[in-house]
Amino acid sequence: MEINNDKLLKDFFGENKKEIADFGFSQRVMRKLPEVTDHSWIVWIFGAIGMVLTFLAGLQIGVIQYLFRLFQIIPQIYIIVGVFGFSVVIGIAVLLNQNRNYRII
Amino acid sequence: MMSNTDDIRWVTQVALLGDKSAFDKLTRKYQSPIRRFFLNLTMGDGPLSDDLAQETFIKAYLNITAFKGLSGFSTWLYRIAYNVFYDSVRAQKVYADIDEQQIDSQHQTQNEFSAEKMDIYKAMKILRKEEQTAVLLFYMEDKTHKEIARIMDCPLGTAKTYILKAKEKLSVYLTQAGYGNK
Numbered sequence: 001m002e003i004n005n006d007k008l009l010k011d012f013f014g015e016n017k018k019e020i021a022d023f024g025f026s027q028r029v030m031r032k033l034p035e036v037t038d039h040s041w042i043v044w045i046f047g048a049i050g051m052v053l054t055f056l057a058g059l060q061i062g063v064i065q066y067l068f069r070l071f072q073i074i075p076q077i078y079i080i081v082g083v084f085g086f087s088v089v090i091g092i093a094v095l096l097n098q099n100r101n102y103r104i105i
Numbered sequence: 106m107m108s109n110t111d112d113i114r115w116v117t118q119v120a121l122l123g124d125k126s127a128f129d130k131l132t133r134k135y136q137s138p139i140r141r142f143f144l145n146l147t148m149g150d151g152p153l154s155d156d157l158a159q160e161t162f163i164k165a166y167l168n169i170t171a172f173k174g175l176s177g178f179s180t181w182l183y184r185i186a187y188n189v190f191y192d193s194v195r196a197q198k199v200y201a202d203i204d205e206q207q208i209d210s211q212h213q214t215q216n217e218f219s220a221e222k223m224d225i226y227k228a229m230k231i232l233r234k235e236e237q238t239a240v241l242l243f244y245m246e247d248k249t250h251k252e253i254a255r256i257m258d259c260p261l262g263t264a265k266t267y268i269l270k271a272k273e274k275l276s277v278y279l280t281q282a283g284y285g286n287k
Contacts, residue, residue, distance in 0.1 A: 005276040012279055013244035016225040020140045026132045029162045033125060040122050
């Protein structure tokens with residue numbers, strides 16, 4: 001009897017369960033959202049702490065000293081191209097990310 | 106299929122970076138179940154449901170840092186929706202002051218869902234508000250007893266009792282209405 005009742009209710013609610021189309025509801029919600037303070041500085045703080053910790057750990061185990069010796073050995077042109085290439089890639093990534101944010105918001 | 110992992114990622118983006126586009130994704134994902142939940146609780150009042158749903162999402166956005174991830178984002182959102190609905194009921198006393206017959210007649214003409222969903226609204230009316238909420242969350246929104254207890258902020262046993270009582274009342278009502286024979 002209990003199982004029959006459960007099935008009866010499952011069928012009943014299942015038949016009445018409908019997906020509701022958005023019809024601009026989400027856009028209306030987004031328009032009404034208040035501006036909140038930018039918390040992105042938290043990411044930079046944690047990033048900086050992470051870098052410092054990594055650097056200190058690197059010094060401790062000798063990786064930094066090894067890299068320093070490596071930089072003295074490899075041709076300078078490699079280092080220059082590497083630094084420029086890295087900056088260009090990061091710059092493009094930041095620009096693309098900004099464009100995407102402006103388009104969505 | 107979007108998973109709970111997506112929810113956590115989007116919530117993190119909103120909480121840490123104030124990323125509105127991530128919140129937009131959460132809104133699009135959950136607008137249908139939240140609006141349906143309100144639509145059933147308000148007996149098919151579409152405009153009121155949308156207002157309450159909008160308030161729910163705005164409150165979720167403003168308090169997103171309070172989401173600790175102990176329950177799923179969906180459960181947390183329903184918890185807010187539940188509070189918004191009962192705050193609204195307490196503040197406006199909509200259902201106590203307005204003639205229910207008048208509501209019915211308005212909805213029959215104003216709401217696109219009303220015609221086909223009158224059965225469910227009639228059935229809901231035989232239940233107490235807590236029983237309505239619990240049974241809708243259980244059968245319509247596929248929430249577990251534990252999640253329902255969290256949403257309604259009541260002991261697990263109380264949530265189970267609401268569902269059990271609602272089940273008993275609805276079974277009798279639907280059987281008498283000849284639903285099972287259709």
